Amino acid sequence: MDWYMSSLSSATSGPTDNLLYMYENAYQGFAASLEPEQAEALRKQSYVLGMYEDVPLKLHTTHTPSFLKSQKASTTLGFQRSQHDGSANVRWDLISIPSAVIKSSSEHNSSRRGILMLSCNRFTRYYYVHVEGNTTGVLSPRDHQGHGTHTASTAAGSPVPGAAFLGKVMGTARSMAPHARVAIYKVCWDSNCWNSDILxxxxxxIKDGVDIMSLSLGGSDMFYFDNSVTVGAFTAMEKGIFVSALAGNEGPESGTVKNGAPWIMTVSASSIDRDLPANIFPWQWTTITGLSKYAQAGLDKPVGLVYNKGIHGSNMCLNGTLDPAAVKGKVVLCDRGGNERVEKGLVVRNAGGIGMILANTQTSDRDLASDPHFLRAVMVGVTTGNTMRQYVMSDPNPIVRVTFTPYRLNVRPAPVVAKFSSRGPYNPSVQILKLDVIAPGVDIVSAWTNDAPPTKSPFDKRRVQFNIESGTSMSCPHVSGLAALLRAAHPEWSTSAIKRPITDGKDSSVADPWTLGSGHVDPQEALSPGLVYNLTRDDYMAFICGLNYTIEQVQLVVRDPSVNCSRKFSNLGELNYPSFSVIMNENRTVIDYAREVTNVGAPGSTYQVAIATPRSVAVNVQPMTLAFGPVGDKKRYTVTFAANSTNGTDIDKTYGFITWYNREHRVRTPMVFTYMLS
Structure with missing residues (x-):
């Protein structure tokens, strides 16, 4: 500490009270609040490897254990609570960043939520500097927003019977890892998460010795060496800590995935087989189905339906645009966009409306969102929205009736990748397939803080014990909890070994691997994967050196001043990753990659290979049979990819799978092909 303070004081000729953090485990360095000229003076010092401006990362939000059958997986591992002494047979530590401890009260406490709290912490120093001390929030580990409570209790917590959201989806709330202990590290404030606080x-x-890190936050990723999550996760990996993080909510555009370093499990979001339906009955029409979280009585009798009644912007139900005389006592059709969805319902209610149909448009064609509105409200898609607009504008007296259903199960198809989920490739390293896997992230029921309303609106005075949220923030803790189950079952496995079973997801024929990675998580399959892909710190070091950073920048990532990159990959795809991302061009039409797999199944196992490949690329695997000896035996195989076409468009964005199989196991490895002009 003295050295940091002395260095800071001598370089900046200023006080040392602007020193915010000194990092000992995740990083070697410190965070300080400096004026531009002070930062420049410090940058010129010979002992400074790098200096980076702090930027905020974001939270990504917009029945699942039963859907995933994780309860069955937990039972298989012997983690059911004893009927006699109430104790768990196995415990392990899982941490959630960002998160917060649930505020306790006599009727609303952490035991009601079923979370076994190990510790709670807050990190606010840069946030406090950023707002110049002007904050109305309470700088406490307690959750005043809900995001941390929701994500933490998705990953871990005991079952809670009678859980419901405003009377909907009533049942038993279960987490992925029911007997895990949770440590909380709150690093996000006012929905912003500053890099220095995250680190x-x-x-x-890392100092506390946790087993799993769950990171439901993300921001813009440019370089590995200036990303706090990437750097901190590298050190966590060195310590044997499994790190999972969200992929981001910027889909469906390609190249938007976040947190894509290969030592991080990158998780995107999918739907589940339950939705929250509402029925719309236009006069003399067949039933139209939408989505809604509204849980009270519908409209038993038809009422008038209006659209675009007011000044400019009334079609979107912007604040102050609706004509109360035209709206009072009627259902209002509102276009999505321009303001928050929940705010539209408030605008309708304040103008005297008694219901709302919120419709996607061609310019706002995103996932349907079932919000907890202040009035009867239904969300519909573009096609239904266009039909409703046509009806209102063509009928002189349009009327409608609306009813609500608590929930609907066995919805098909499911799972479906959420439209908001970010897609690959991961631009800082396109030779590694990212994202890794998809997990439930749409309409997820989990615990909620008593300090925040379900809508997060200041006008909402309701309080709930459970809330329904969507986002890759919600999918990430599903994988974190599953990783905790695997860590407890196989404490000898490396973090990379744990990753392979999780990525051995369900069939992904409905979408490409840039959209869903290796597939949808399957806890039952993950328990007995047969083969795993192992990676060491040295492997990751060779990968980082292959990024062609300066030695100083490499040292920033790996926290090792002795690194000289004597070993580096000439092609980043050489990393022993459980997938292939093959980059071709007119001068590079044949590529060889090798992989090594480790037997974690029965001794003496033998596997055959099956190959599914696009016509434009020939794929050859050698050997075609892998015969293992004892558990832990390793075998290598080589894959040759050869272009069958001289037309790059025939190759670009195609994909296939290599599957090693026997009677007990099916180990599928995705491969994706990209054609880039040299």
Missing amino acids: AGMDQA
Whole structure:
């Protein structure tokens, strides 16, 4: 500490009270609040490897254990609570960043939510500097927003019977890892998560010796060496800590995935087989189905339906645009966009409307969102919205009736990739297939803080014990909890070995691997994967050196001043990753990659290979049979990819699978092909 303070004081000729954090575990360095000229003076010092401006990352939000059958997986591992002494047979530590401890009260406490709290911490120093001390929030580990409570209790917590959201989806709430202990590190404030605060939280978590890190936050990723999550996660990996993080909510555009370093499990979002339907009955029409979280009585009798009644912007139900005389006592059709969805319902209610149909448009064609509106409200898609608009504008007296259903199960198809989920490739390293896997992230029921309303609107005075949220923030803790189950079952496995069974997802024929990685998580399959792909710190070091950074920048990532990159990959795809991302061009039409797999199944196992490949690329695997000896035996195989076409468009964005199989196991490895002009 003295050295940091002395260095800071001598370089900046200023006080040392602007020193915010000193990092010991996740990073080697410190965070300070400096004026531009002070930062420049410090940058010129010979002992400074790098200096980076702090930027905020974002939270990504917009029945699942039963859907995933994780309860069955937990039972298989012997983690059911004893009927006699109430104790768990196995416990392990899982941490959640960002998150917060649930505020306790006599009727609303953490035991009601079923979370076994190990510790709670807050990291606020840069946030406090950023707002110049002007904050109305309470700088406490307690959750005043809900995001942390929701994500933490998705990953871990005991079952809670009678859980419901405003009377909907009533049942038993279950987490992925029911007997895990949770450590909380709150690093996000006012929906912003500053890099220096995040790194401080990760630094403390590594010091505390946690087993799993769950990171439901993300921002813009440019370089590995200036990303706090990437750097902190590398050190966590060195310590044997499994790190999972969200992929982001910027889909469906390609190249939007976040947190794509290969030592991070990158998780995107999918739907489940339950939705929250509402029925719309236009006069003399067949029933139209939409989505809604509204849980009270519908409209038994038809009422008038209006659209675009007011000044400019009334079609979107912007604040102050609706004509109360035209709206009072009627259902209002509102276009999505221009303001928050929940705010539209408030605008309709304040103008005297008694219901709302919120419709996607061609310019706002995103996932349907079932919000907890202030009035009867239904969300519909573009096609239904266009039909409703046509009806209102063509009928002189349009009328409608609306009813609501608590929930609907066995919805098909499911799972479906959420439209908001970010897609690959991961631009800083396109030779590694990212994202890794998809997990439930649409309309997820989980615990909620008593300090925040379900809509997060200041006008909402309702309080709930459970809320329904969507986003890759919600999918990430599903995988974190599953990783905790695997860590408890196989404590000898490396973090990379744990990753392979999780990525051995369900069939992905409905979408490409840039959209869903290796597939949808399957806890039952993950328990007995047969083969795993192992990676060491040295493997990751060779990968980082292959990024063609300066030695100083490499040292920033790996926290090792002795690194000289004597070993580096000439092609980043050489990393022993459980997938292939093959980059071709007119001068590079044949590519060889090798992989090594480790037997974690029965001794003496033998596997055959099956190949599914696009016509434009020939794929040859050698050998075609892998015969293993004892558990832990390793075998290598080589894959040759050869272009069958001289037309790059025939190759670009195609994909296939290599599957090693026997009677007990099916180990599928996705391969994707990209054609880039040299």
